[in-house]
Amino acid sequence: MTSKTPGNYSITVESKPSAIAGVFEQIQSKLVNNNFGKDDIFAIHLTLEEAFLNAVKHGNKMDPSKKVKVEYSVDEDKVEILITDQGPGFKPEAVEDPRFGENLFKPGGRGLLLMNSYMDMVKYNPEGNSVHMIRYKEKPYLTKSKDQKK
Amino acid sequence: MTTIQPNIGVEYAENATIVSFTDEKILEEKDINSLQESIMSVIDQAERINLILDFRNVKFLSSAVLGLLIRISKRIYEHNGRLRLCNIDSKIYEIFKITRLTKTFDIYRDVKSATKDLAEVN
Numbered sequence: 001m002t003s004k005t006p007g008n009y010s011i012t013v014e015s016k017p018s019a020i021a022g023v024f025e026q027i028q029s030k031l032v033n034n035n036f037g038k039d040d041i042f043a044i045h046l047t048l049e050e051a052f053l054n055a056v057k058h059g060n061k062m063d064p065s066k067k068v069k070v071e072y073s074v075d076e077d078k079v080e081i082l083i084t085d086q087g088p089g090f091k092p093e094a095v096e097d098p099r100f101g102e103n104l105f106k107p108g109g110r111g112l113l114l115m116n117s118y119m120d121m122v123k124y125n126p127e128g129n130s131v132h133m134i135r136y137k138e139k140p141y142l143t144k145s146k147d148q149k150k
Numbered sequence: 151m152t153t154i155q156p157n158i159g160v161e162y163a164e165n166a167t168i169v170s171f172t173d174e175k176i177l178e179e180k181d182i183n184s185l186q187e188s189i190m191s192v193i194d195q196a197e198r199i200n201l202i203l204d205f206r207n208v209k210f211l212s213s214a215v216l217g218l219l220i221r222i223s224k225r226i227y228e229h230n231g232r233l234r235l236c237n238i239d240s241k242i243y244e245i246f247k248i249t250r251l252t253k254t255f256d257i258y259r260d261v262k263s264a265t266k267d268l269a270e271v272n
Contacts, residue, residue, distance in 0.1 A: 017179055042210070042241050049177060049212045099250040105224075107217030110249050114213055117248045 008073035015060040015068050015085070020052040023070050027081075030074040040138050043118035044079055050111035051083045051131055059085030059129055078120075078136045089128030157181060158188050163202075166234075166268050167192060168261055170204035176211045182218050189222055199231040200268045204261055206237035216251060223255065232256075232271070234264040 009026070013019040024045055031041050052068065060066040071082040098109040116122050121134040157176075161168040169189055176182065193199050203219070219235075226233045236258040238246065246252045258264035 017177075039241070045210065046212065046245070053212070053214070104250060104254055105220060107220045108213075110213040110216055113249060114245065 008071075010069065010071045012067050012069045015056050015063060015066045017053055017056055019056075019068070020049060020070075023052075024048055027072055027074065027079070031079065034074055034076050034137075036074075036079070036137055037139070040079075040135065044081075044135055047115050047118045047133060047135070048081065048083075050115050051081070051133065054111055054131075055083050055085035055087075055129075058090065059087030061087060076137070077140055078134055080132075080134045082130060082132045084130040087129050089125075091128055092124050157185055160192060163261075163265055164269075166200040166202050166265050167196060168202045168204055168265075170206060171208050174207055174209045176208060176215050179214060182214050186218055186221060190225055193222070193225050193229060193231070196229075196231070198229060199226060200234075201226055201231060202234045202236060202261060202264045202268070204237050205235065205239065205242065208242065209239055211242060211245070213245075213249075216245070216249060219251070219255065232268060234258055234268060236260055236264045 011023055011026070013023060027044065027048070028041060031044065036044075052070070055068045056062065060068065066086040068086075069082075069084045071084075073080045092112060095112055096103050096109060098104065098106065098113055103109060115131075115133065119133040119135045121132070123132045124130065125132075157171060157173045159170045159172055161170070169192060171185070173181070176185070189203075193201065201222075203222075223233050234256050237260055238257060243252075243257070246255070246257065256264075256267070258267060
């Protein structure tokens with residue numbers, strides 16, 4: 001794996017869609033503690049759901065014996081998340097753009113687009129089974145307390 | 151209003167069937183599958199449905215719900231019906247914009263304006 005690990009926190013969870021709820025709760029409390037706003041929290045929640053579901057469904061192919069590892073860090077400026085599954089990986093560049101042509105009418109294929117839209121950086125390892133994402137805080141100066149602005 | 155398990159309310163107006171999502175978050179695949187079953191059943195029971203999907207309670211959804219909406223719209227058009235979406239929260243509307251689904255779906259401010267539009271096209 002070549003992605004730099006965000007560090008700080010690491011959780012390995014069961015490979016089932018509902019398992020992300022507990023992980024998000026942990027991240028959310030740290031986002032709130034670091035004064036991230038509602039828009040940031042919405043964006044991070046959505047991205048986490050999409051990336052985790054990709055790991056469970058397309059990476060681990062719903063195999064209950066496999067796991068998903070979520071590593072993350074939150075500071076006052078940014079949140080960094082690394083999600084790794086135990087699947088063979090995929091080539092993100094091979095995923096068609098869901099916004100055009102016939103793809104607009106296909107039910108799937110929008111998760112990656114949303115991840116790319118809501119995060120400032122989305123990068124896969126060469127194997128394609130680990131995604132590293134960063135989002136910088138929206139309007140960081142405005143969300144800081146008066147004391148922090150000084 | 152009739153409440154159908156799981157998670158939708160159904161109301162019949164003069165020229166439209168209004169289905170409202172009752173959950174604030176729509177995420178779980180099993181919930182999405184249940185929603186699909188319930189809504190498809192409403193569509194199939196009507197001969198030529200004018201369906202309004204009311205998102206007033208929904209504050210969060212994943213891309214899997216967008217897939218559900220695509221499947222619903224296909225079923226409605228197979229039945230020569232019409233679909234309108236309304237009361238979409240601004241953050242969720244942003245998801246529709248990013249995915250360009252604002253080009254695919256007819257989205258209205260509220261049930262009243264969606265109903266009015268359906269009355270005019272009938």
